[in-house]
Amino acid sequence: MLRSLDRLDRRPRAFAVEVLFADAAGQPADAALFDAKALSGPADDVAARLDALRQRGRLSGLRRIRLAATEGQRAIVNSGAEVAIVTAAQGFGGGRGGAVAGDQGFGGGRGGPIATHVNRRNVGTLIEVLPRVAPDGIVQLDLKVEDSRVATENGAADAAQTMPSLTLTTMTGTVSVRPGQAAVATGLTEIGTAQRQTAVIVSVRPVEPGEVPVK
16 A cells, blocks of 8 residues: 555656667578567667677668657657659650560650659658556556658669659557666568568666756
8 A cells, every 4th residue: 555655656757768670681590680689688788789780781771769758658759751652654665675565665665755653652650658667667668660661672674663662660569678678579561562570679768857868
């Protein structure tokens, strides 16, 4: 009873929450980097480990989002923009090559006019977090992540045929982490019809009264 009254009397604790998105470079061995043991531990050590992997080319991307959150209160960060995405392109005759129907249209040649179809989509990052503190001091974060970006697929035979694709990473669940530590959750990234796992690393740091939580 006294312990419950103490919780009611004290001020809700404030935290600085950092969410990192780490994408494997694509090799089968790189996916093994995303195990809970390798990406858990002191937050500074995990961040340094990820930076080293990126410098060695083992990660194709590493991004950080920071936000301030208060115990028992939902915090939201939502940053995005509307962008134009080319969804289809069709070439017409007028260039060299003869009357062959192909990906570039009829007339088969290069150099003719190209008609493009453009859609406008909202892309960006949405993070919702609700921290709760357990009696043993572990911070339980109810976390929702939606992160969308436009990526250009490499390796097309012709630059005119290179189509951008929309990537969407989602993760919903509860992450338990001690202050000053990092924990990993697995997000799902969709790229067109393909799917892959993305590591979502979360760390929590307590904020002292008067301190600026996010710099």
